Amino acid sequence: MxxxxxxxxxxxxxxxxxxxxxxxxxxxxxxxxxxxxxxxxxxxxxxxxxxxxxxxxxxxxxxxxxxxxxxxxxxxQDGQEDALPAGLICSGTEPFWALMIDDRRAEFSLPDAPPIELRVGQSLSAMGYSGRYGLLLEGQDLGATAIIRREMCSDGMSDRTYGFGVDLMVGSSASNAFYAGCCRLER
Structure with a gap:
């Protein structure tokens, strides 16, 4: 049990x-x-x-x-206590975006633009709160911070229930953007 x-x-x-x-x-x-x-x-x-x-x-x-x-x-499977699991696919709507994260790398994409490769930098668990994580992502011309929470989440477009909510801040020297969405586990 x-x-x-x-x-x-x-x-x-x-x-x-x-x-x-x-x-x-x-x-x-x-x-x-x-x-x-x-x-x-x-x-x-x-x-x-x-x-x-x-x-x-x-x-x-x-x-x-x-x-x-x-x-x-x-x-x-063993080894999944309160750490952020490997193999997350995050996405959101209006505008549509996607972020695929594995242990060492990530890929951020928007429609009509080539995907952007990012390196997974530091991963942190929130102090005093279980199930909340911060993830720093670093690219050549782009950086991002993902705040991921264990919570029920809906993308509002499908009948799928996701197990993580995400807030994603993406920035470059030219512009900054803030996205919200859901993540699912997928290996």
């Missing part, structure tokens, strides 16, 4: 499903809810966003939306 009380979103692996079967992703946290899709019996890096009230179901991304899988068939 300890893993059920740990910080989310986090990566899990499918376990306990027969090799000739799959884990159903359902529209609601109920065994008889509509099936939206499946996860392979050996799927890894499944991003769990939140748990149901009875803590028996886990919400996961399902295409452009979200769905529910039985938690008993998921095992939390």
């Amino acid at each position: 300890q893993a059920q009380n740990a910080a989310l979103p986090a990566y899990y692996d499918v376990t306990g499903v027969a090799s000739n079967d799959a884990l159903n992703v359902r529209a609601a946290p109920e065994a008889d809810a509509q099936i939206l899709g499946t996860l392979a019996f050996d799927a890894t890096n499944v991003a769990v966003v939140t748990l149901s009230g009875d803590r028996r179901w886990a919400m996961v991304g399902a295409g452009e939306g979200s769905g529910w899988v039985a938690l008993r068939y998921l095992a939390r």
Whole structure:
């Protein structure tokens, strides 16, 4: 039960499903809810966003939306206490933008412009608050600071529920901009 009380979103692996079967992703946290899709019996890096009230179901991304899988068939990966997990994809609307972050590098993009490569600099956890992080990103002609929070987030355009909110400040010698959006785990 300890893993059920740990910080989310986090990566899990499918376990306990027969090799000739799959884990159903359902529209609601109920065994008889509509099936939206499946996860392979050996799927890894499944991003769990939140748990149901009875803590028996886990919400996961399902295409452009979200769905529910039985938690008993998921095992939390080790080493994800309160650190910012690797493999974040952040985005926002009006204007559309995207930020992909891995351990050492990031890529910021806007429509009709080439993506900008950034180096991941310092990553900080907020003092006195769990689930809040600051990330410094450095590029040749651009710098950015991402403030990321573990919280339920909606992009307002899809039916997907994200597990992180983000505020992104981007600046160069020519201009500065402030963006807000959501992030999801993806490896």
